[in-house]
Amino acid sequence: MAVSDIQNNKLLTFVNGIHPKDYKELSNNCKIQRMPFVEEYTLPLGQHIGAPSKSIVQKGQYVKRGELIADSVGFVSVSLHSPVDGIVSDIGIFDTPKGDVLPGIKIKTDRFSTQQFHQKAVDFESLDVNGFIKSIQNAGIVGLGGAAFPSHVKFAIPEGKNCKYLMLNGCECEPFLTADDRTMVEYPKQIIDGLLIVNHFLKAEKIYIAIESNKPKAIEVLSKYAEESNSNIEVVTLKVKYPQGAEKMMISAILGNEVPSGKLPIDLGVIVANVGTIKAISEYFRTGMPLIERIVTITGTSINNPTNVLVPIGTPMDEILEFCGGIKDNTARILLGGPMMGAVQKNLNVPVVKGTSGLLVLSSNEVKDFDQYNCIKCGKCLDACPLFLNPSRMGLLAKKGLWDEMLDFHVMDCFECGSCSYVCPSGIPLVQSFRVAKGILREKSIRDQNK
Numbered sequence: 001m002a003v004s005d006i007q008n009n010k011l012l013t014f015v016n017g018i019h020p021k022d023y024k025e026l027s028n029n030c031k032i033q034r035m036p037f038v039e040e041y042t043l044p045l046g047q048h049i050g051a052p053s054k055s056i057v058q059k060g061q062y063v064k065r066g067e068l069i070a071d072s073v074g075f076v077s078v079s080l081h082s083p084v085d086g087i088v089s090d091i092g093i094f095d096t097p098k099g100d101v102l103p104g105i106k107i108k109t110d111r112f113s114t115q116q117f118h119q120k121a122v123d124f125e126s127l128d129v130n131g132f133i134k135s136i137q138n139a140g141i142v143g144l145g146g147a148a149f150p151s152h153v154k155f156a157i158p159e160g161k162n163c164k165y166l167m168l169n170g171c172e173c174e175p176f177l178t179a180d181d182r183t184m185v186e187y188p189k190q191i192i193d194g195l196l197i198v199n200h201f202l203k204a205e206k207i208y209i210a211i212e213s214n215k216p217k218a219i220e221v222l223s224k225y226a227e228e229s230n231s232n233i234e235v236v237t238l239k240v241k242y243p244q245g246a247e248k249m250m251i252s253a254i255l256g257n258e259v260p261s262g263k264l265p266i267d268l269g270v271i272v273a274n275v276g277t278i279k280a281i282s283e284y285f286r287t288g289m290p291l292i293e294r295i296v297t298i299t300g301t302s303i304n305n306p307t308n309v310l311v312p313i314g315t316p317m318d319e320i321l322e323f324c325g326g327i328k329d330n331t332a333r334i335l336l337g338g339p340m341m342g343a344v345q346k347n348l349n350v351p352v353v354k355g356t357s358g359l360l361v362l363s364s365n366e367v368k369d370f371d372q373y374n375c376i377k378c379g380k381c382l383d384a385c386p387l388f389l390n391p392s393r394m395g396l397l398a399k400k401g402l403w404d405e406m407l408d409f410h411v412m413d414c415f416e417c418g419s420c421s422y423v424c425p426s427g428i429p430l431v432q433s434f435r436v437a438k439g440i441l442r443e444k445s446i447r448d449q450n451k
């Protein structure tokens with residue numbers, strides 16, 4: 001498949017991958033609901049990849065909605081803002097969704113405030129590229145697909161490279177999650193606007209909006225607005241396949257080119273941006289609102305009212321579940337994110353952070369313990385791996401603790417999509433063992449560097 005196939009109306013895709021049931025119907029028709037403000041918000045300082053932000057407020061200080069409360073530290077870092085008018089009620093160490101504790105700021109909501117937002121639009125046309133990069137960093141904007149990688153770093157094109165294609169990742173291939181789908185359906189103008197603002201600086205020849213075919217409304221509405229924009233934006237429909245939304249798979253589907261091991265999309269002249277991120281960029285430049293809220297999918301068979309919720313960053317997860325009617329008695333597991341790449345969430349008294357895309361509430365009918373058997377060399381995991389790795393072989397090496405040998409099989413390229421584990425008839429926890437192996441190898445590499 002390649003760009004020429006787009007004209008032929010073929011459903012583009014990558015090689016390998018899997019076809020899990022998508023369960024999107026639980027929430028893909030639910031209009032995004034804005035959740036009422038709650039009593040208190042917790043803002044961890046390190047909710048993005050890179051150096052945590054540095055607090056600039058003091059306990060007892062009154063802050064306005066959208067006001068800077070923590071500054072970026074270095075280039076790979078972003079600012080943090082108050083999600084409400086309120087008072088800094090605590091500065092300390094708090095539980096985070098990752099299961100660790102981190103320095104953070106608590107803000108008690110001013111119950112008498114209307115929470116009206118008073119910042120002003122930012123004139124992007126008066127900025128040069130550096131001004132644009134700095135603005136995105138100051139607005140605290142990160143990739144909202146889950147990784148929370150600072151967007152300004154992605155948009156800062158290294159010298160000697162250029163961006164030929166800007167791609168909007170509207171695939172949302174994780175089963176159950178529908179926040180991006182609803183965002184595309186309900187905020188198409190902002191998405192087209194955000195893409196054009198970004199491309200004012202990147203100057204890509206072509207902008208692709210990539211959407212899987214199970215989101216027909218999003219395809220329809222964005223195609224209409226793209227056409228009306230009279231620009232170089234084109235909506236491309238991709239086949240429903242997991243992990244279609246992984247950057248490398250999306251690029252391979254559209255351009256027919258592989259991003260080589262150890263290289264980045266920009267090495268092929270591509271920059272990929274998430275739907276929520278592009279909406280946030282439009283909002284920032286048009287209204288001055290930094291990244292202080294996001295859309296989160298609350299779904300699963302064990303939540304009473306599955307839906308998509310617009311919440312301020314820092315909202316406690318248990319209050320969002322309550323807002324969605326609460327969890328049912330037969331709830332067996334809650335995942336942060338989707339079923340393929342999500343992590344078990346045990347503590348619900350933690351906040352939504354910038355990278356929180358969804359909460360999946362599963363019942364005891366869906367959560368099963370699998371028996372584990374020896375590898376029968378069926379090769380299904382090899383056929384599933386989108387990166388053509390050898391999960392079977394890596395699994396055997398992991399079982400023996402032969403971490404260094406796993407490097408020869410490119411374990412560090414594995415992006416933990418879980419496709420191999422999903423298809424394994426022997427129930428071998430492949431992706432789990434690769435996660436452990438990567439952690440051990442990373443630590444070893446740091447130790448070796450510090451010798």
Ligand code: SF4
Pocket residue numbers: 384385386387389390391413414415416417418419420421430431434
């Ligand atoms: S988890 Fe890693 S090894 Fe398994 S299919 Fe995904 S990329 Fe391949």
Ligand code: SF4
Pocket residue numbers: 374375376377378379380381382391392395423424425426427428
């Ligand atoms: S899918 Fe499982 S049983 Fe089959 S080759 Fe891979 S690891 Fe072995």
